[in-house]
Amino acid sequence: PGCRAEHLAEVDSTNTELMRRARSGVAGPVLLVADRQTAGRGRMGRSWQSAIGAADPASLTFSLGLPLAPKEWSGLSLAVGVALADCLDPDGRASVSLKWPNDLWVEGRKLGGILVETASSAQGGQGNARERHVVIGAGINIAKRPGDGMRTPPACVHEWQPQATAPEVLLSLAAPLLRSVLEFAEAGFGPLAERFARRDALRGHEVALSDGRTGRCEGVGPGGELRVRTGDGVQAITSAEVSVRPS
Ligand code: BTN
Numbered sequence: 001p002g003c004r005a006e007h008l009a010e011v012d013s014t015n016t017e018l019m020r021r022a023r024s025g026v027a028g029p030v031l032l033v034a035d036r037q038t039a040g041r042g043r044m045g046r047s048w049q050s051a052i053g054a055a056d057p058a059s060l061t062f063s064l065g066l067p068l069a070p071k072e073w074s075g076l077s078l079a080v081g082v083a084l085a086d087c088l089d090p091d092g093r094a095s096v097s098l099k100w101p102n103d104l105w106v107e108g109r110k111l112g113g114i115l116v117e118t119a120s121s122a123q124g125g126q127g128n129a130r131e132r133h134v135v136i137g138a139g140i141n142i143a144k145r146p147g148d149g150m151r152t153p154p155a156c157v158h159e160w161q162p163q164a165t166a167p168e169v170l171l172s173l174a175a176p177l178l179r180s181v182l183e184f185a186e187a188g189f190g191p192l193a194e195r196f197a198r199r200d201a202l203r204g205h206e207v208a209l210s211d212g213r214t215g216r217c218e219g220v221g222p223g224g225e226l227r228v229r230t231g232d233g234v235q236a237i238t239s240a241e242v243s244v245r246p247s
Pocket of ligand 1: 016039062
């Protein structure tokens with residue numbers, strides 16, 4: 001299917017912008033990329049900070065908006081992560097891994113994040129009750145940010161592709177991402193589970209969940225749930241913040 005592409009020099013947040021459009025009934029697949037976001041959002045109400053003042057955008061920030069009617073919603077952000085990681089690091093040499101549910105990592109440092117949101121579109125889904133408008137946002141660090149004071153410096157694409165620019169990276173990602181999202185809508189996360197497993201950053205590690213439980217991560221199940229073996233047996237986690245416990 002066709003997908004319109006749109007570029008803005010500045011916007012509050014590409015996700016917020018596409019959510020606004022979805023609510024006012026603008027449908028159709030669109031890929032919106034912005035050089036700067038003034039109010040970039042992360043998961044759990046956090047903000048997403050892009051590097052400011054760089055001549056080239058030092059991070060790639062974009063959102064894909066489209067109507068979607070998957071059989072199951074769970075696992076969509078994992079499907080997006082698999083598509084992005086496989087594009088950024090096709091042969092695995094850059095060690096891009098996926099930290100459930102939707103961070104891209106390189107050796108424990110954050111390379112990027114994914115924010116999936118859904119809205120009921122104003123025009124409805126032509127009688128299809130499952131159809132919702134989905135906005136899939138991703139922020140990927142392209143260049144190193146000078147001294148942003150974070151404890152663990154973030155990872156960036158320039159570590160293994162020093163010449164890459166944000167537009168080039170977007171060009172390489174856009175079609176595979178759209179394909180992967182449409183495949184997910186057809187077949188769910190199951191067929192992608194194997195590809196996720198190859199990049200799973202948490203499997204085999206002792207992890208701590210935001211509700212205080214701790215255990216050993218046994219990977220991700222066919223529905224995209226995180227499996228953690230605690231003292232009470234294997235738990236299927238569908239939503240939580242997870243951190244790796246130092247061993
Ligand atoms: C996270 O790490 O918690 C998710 C970060 C998602 C950031 C991207 S940047 C493009 C899109 N617009 C936003 O406001 N957020 C996402």
